[in-house]
Amino acid sequence: MGSAPMSLTPSIPSGPGEPDETQPAVNDSDSTTPPAAERECEQRPTYTVPTRKPSCVIKPRRGFAIDLSEIWRFRDLMGILVTRNIKVRYKQTVLGSAWAIIQPVTEMVVFTVFFGMFMGLSQKMPEVNGRAVPYAVFVFAGSLVWTLFQSSVNASSMSLISESNVLRKVYLPRILLPVSAVGTPLVDFAVAFAVLIVLMIGYSQPFHASMLLMPLVMVGTAVSALSIGLLFAAVMVRYRDVRYIVPVVIRLWFFVTPVLYPVSAVPRHYEHLLYLNPMVGPVEAARAMVLGTPINTAGWMVSTLVGLIFTVMAIAYFGNVEREFADIA
Amino acid sequence: MTEVAIQARGLSKRYMLGQGVHRAEHARPTLGDMLSSTARKLTRGTADIVSGKKSENQNAPREFWALRGVDFTIGQGEVVGIIGRNGAGKSTLLKLLSRITDPTDGQADLYGRVGSLLEVGTGFHPELTGRENVYLNGSILGMTRSEIKKNFDEIVAFSEVEKFLDTPVKRYSSGMYVRLAFAVAAHLEPEILIVDEVLAVGDAKFQAKCLAKMKDVANRGQTVLFVSHNMGAVEALCGRGIVLESGKVVCDSTAEQAIQHYLRGLEDNTSIDLSQRTDRRGSGGNRVTSVQISGDSTLDGIGLRTGHTARFTIKMTKPIKDALCVLTFVDNYGQSLIDLRSKPTSEEDTRLTEPTDTLECVVDEWPTVPGRYRLDIEVWEGSRIRHDTIEGAVFFNVAPGHMRGRSIAEPIRLAKITLPHRWTLP
Numbered sequence: 001m002g003s004a005p006m007s008l009t010p011s012i013p014s015g016p017g018e019p020d021e022t023q024p025a026v027n028d029s030d031s032t033t034p035p036a037a038e039r040e041c042e043q044r045p046t047y048t049v050p051t052r053k054p055s056c057v058i059k060p061r062r063g064f065a066i067d068l069s070e071i072w073r074f075r076d077l078m079g080i081l082v083t084r085n086i087k088v089r090y091k092q093t094v095l096g097s098a099w100a101i102i103q104p105v106t107e108m109v110v111f112t113v114f115f116g117m118f119m120g121l122s123q124k125m126p127e128v129n130g131r132a133v134p135y136a137v138f139v140f141a142g143s144l145v146w147t148l149f150q151s152s153v154n155a156s157s158m159s160l161i162s163e164s165n166v167l168r169k170v171y172l173p174r175i176l177l178p179v180s181a182v183g184t185p186l187v188d189f190a191v192a193f194a195v196l197i198v199l200m201i202g203y204s205q206p207f208h209a210s211m212l213l214m215p216l217v218m219v220g221t222a223v224s225a226l227s228i229g230l231l232f233a234a235v236m237v238r239y240r241d242v243r244y245i246v247p248v249v250i251r252l253w254f255f256v257t258p259v260l261y262p263v264s265a266v267p268r269h270y271e272h273l274l275y276l277n278p279m280v281g282p283v284e285a286a287r288a289m290v291l292g293t294p295i296n297t298a299g300w301m302v303s304t305l306v307g308l309i310f311t312v313m314a315i316a317y318f319g320n321v322e323r324e325f326a327d328i329a
Numbered sequence: 330m331t332e333v334a335i336q337a338r339g340l341s342k343r344y345m346l347g348q349g350v351h352r353a354e355h356a357r358p359t360l361g362d363m364l365s366s367t368a369r370k371l372t373r374g375t376a377d378i379v380s381g382k383k384s385e386n387q388n389a390p391r392e393f394w395a396l397r398g399v400d401f402t403i404g405q406g407e408v409v410g411i412i413g414r415n416g417a418g419k420s421t422l423l424k425l426l427s428r429i430t431d432p433t434d435g436q437a438d439l440y441g442r443v444g445s446l447l448e449v450g451t452g453f454h455p456e457l458t459g460r461e462n463v464y465l466n467g468s469i470l471g472m473t474r475s476e477i478k479k480n481f482d483e484i485v486a487f488s489e490v491e492k493f494l495d496t497p498v499k500r501y502s503s504g505m506y507v508r509l510a511f512a513v514a515a516h517l518e519p520e521i522l523i524v525d526e527v528l529a530v531g532d533a534k535f536q537a538k539c540l541a542k543m544k545d546v547a548n549r550g551q552t553v554l555f556v557s558h559n560m561g562a563v564e565a566l567c568g569r570g571i572v573l574e575s576g577k578v579v580c581d582s583t584a585e586q587a588i589q590h591y592l593r594g595l596e597d598n599t600s601i602d603l604s605q606r607t608d609r610r611g612s613g614g615n616r617v618t619s620v621q622i623s624g625d626s627t628l629d630g631i632g633l634r635t636g637h638t639a640r641f642t643i644k645m646t647k648p649i650k651d652a653l654c655v656l657t658f659v660d661n662y663g664q665s666l667i668d669l670r671s672k673p674t675s676e677e678d679t680r681l682t683e684p685t686d687t688l689e690c691v692v693d694e695w696p697t698v699p700g701r702y703r704l705d706i707e708v709w710e711g712s713r714i715r716h717d718t719i720e721g722a723v724f725f726n727v728a729p730g731h732m733r734g735r736s737i738a739e740p741i742r743l744a745k746i747t748l749p750h751r752w753t754l755p
Contacts, residue, residue, distance in 0.1 A: 047333045047402050054438035058340075060431050077468040084454060084465050091456040091497070169451040170469055171428040326430040327344065 082183030155181035156229025224307035227314035278307035331404030339435035395421040410567035444519030450510030455499035488512035561729035561738035592632040615716035634730030648684035653709040
């Protein structure tokens with residue numbers, strides 16, 4: 001056993017190229033050598049600490065702990081998680097991706113029949129160029145945006161607990177999970193948008209240049225949804241109760257957002273307050289683009305600003321609690 | 330002179346128990362838990378009735394240090410086995426080093442890209458095909474898309490599931506699943522590889538293949554940290570061993586010495602006081618008060634290993650001359666394997682000239698394969714009066730060892746017994 005060089009102080013950094021032959025000799029003749037039984041558990045070779053910086057330092061982190069450059073390094077994983085979510089979606093279904101069309105269309109038909117016809121909302125439609133807007137187009141333009149919001153919040157808030165096994169067994173920037181969960185709703189949005197165009201042709205609605213701004217609506221909605229999803233997801237890791245709160249919140253939120261009804265149905269007095277709801281701006285803007293009515297830019301800005309404030313808060317909160325996830329997931 | 334790959338200084342991890350903050354093996358904490366802990370602060374005792382536990386355990390959150398002040402330095406290219414009992418802190422250490430959770434205190438510097446494999450097939454999605462899962466799992470483990478593409482054919486060849494690549498993995502047999510998962514992980518090419526207990530899966534042939542692959546990894550100069558309960562695998566793979574006990578490093582040495590240290594530690598528990606046991610039958614005229622199991626004395630009293638010496642020391646309440654002692658060894662399926670009886674005697678026995686209250690049974694080459702066994706003890710006087718029967722007097726582990734120089738590792742099939750034997754040309 002005596003062949004290996006011994007050192008009882010293995011962590012002393014000696015520069016590269018520095019002669020180290022003297023060290024074992026000193027240690028071997030050291031009078032303070034511990035008893036044999038103990039020493040046999042102590043022998044190690046001599047180590048040098050590399051002059052380069054450690055590629056990773058593990059120590060307790062405090063405060064905000066999201067590293068943007070690291071998220072960039074994991075971008076491949078992000079892409080793969082998004083494609084996984086999309087692929088898994090309609091596995092073992094007969095109709096497959098047709099569901100991406102069937103779902104919004106059914107919903108639109110139900111809304112049109114019940115709210116448009118039975119409850120007479122189609123009589124209260126705004127007029128464009130002297131012609132009342134078809135309720136189907138009206139409601140579809142709104143529910144398109146709302147569905148993006150709703151499914152994004154649902155998917156991202158469930159993302160951490162449904163991947164708790166991954167949380168506990170591998171390291172990855174945790175924020176990737178809720179973020180990548182928004183991928184599928186975005187794809188659904190694109191599909192539903194195509195359906196909307198077909199619907200508009202069917203109702204011989206004119207197209208307006210403002211529809212080119214639709215990606216802005218999409219991004220704004222996704223970001224707002226993600227902020228809510230991040231908050232829910234982070235709290236849900238610790239308190240599973242949130243899982244049952246989310247659907248209730250979403251339901252209430254749906255009714256305070258003018259999806260089924262026009263903003264004009266809300267008393268004028270409250271109209272300004274309405275836009276503090278980050279979903280009202282995008283829903284109204286999308287609808288205005290589709291119907292060709294003027295966009296309430298100020299309202300849209302207010303909603304977007306509120307959404308961004310939520311986002312900043314959500315990311316800050318997520319970054320502060322992220323490090324606990326593996327211990328409590 | 331070796332360059333450092335990992336240097337840990339005072340690495341510590343604390344979990345708070347009874348607060349819902351520790352990794353919940355029990356129920357997930359709910360708002361109700363939070364409310365009840367608030368209620369507990371206001372009115373002591375209320376929550377105790379609800380939870381049915383004593384208040385001293387509940388009022389103050391108890392600390393649990395999974396790791397406390399762990400220091401070590403690992404050089405590049407070293408293959409280190411981390412061993413220790415369940416709960417000694419092995420998994421926590423790996424979790425800290427793979428950044429899954431943060432330490433409470435201390436620091437570790439890592440030099441080089443880390444790949445960690447704490448579980449085979451993390452993130453596998455049952456609905457996706459084998460091919461899709463290779464990409465998914467690979468990227469979760471930290472490979473880039475192009476690295477996976479580069480190694481794809483090799484991964485598939487290693488996994489031996491070529492034919493089922495486009496089948497959803499939920500249709501795979503568990504063996505196929507594990508093979509594919511390990512194949513992905515094996516082709517992770519980190520400079521520091523952290524592996525936890527993954528060899529406990531798959532059939533024997535595949536396990537051997539995994540071991541060979543890990544050896545290969547080690548030979549390429551990669552640094553490997555390997556946690557296992559399989560002492561055979563640790564001995565085969567690792568040049569160095571670190572033994573953890575209650576969150577502290579108690580031995581850091583060659584793998585062989587670390588294993589001995591670990592087994593010696595296990596042995597501390599094998600002298601069992603049986604005087605308080607009430608689940609016994611027999612006349613009670615004589616009782617077994619303790620049993621001690623010890624291994625090879627020439628190896629400084631380490632625990633039992635296949636093919637090595639085993640000693641069973643039985644102490645009784647009364648010295649008797651004509652005692653018949655029966656030791657029955659039972660495997661974990663409840664199957665009795667071996668009966669050892671002190672009567673009739675053999676010429677090799679020590680002649681009893683006067684009554685004794687202690688008997689020792691020595692087995693030169695312990696014949697059971699590694700695993701966990703139960704020992705039942707009976708004491709008779711003559712062959713007529715049964716004084717004592719104690720089932721499950723002690724449960725003990727047998728570690729891998731050698732039978733006449735033939736290495737005996739974990740059991741492959743259900744067979745529990747091995748024998749000294751030779752293979753020759755007829």
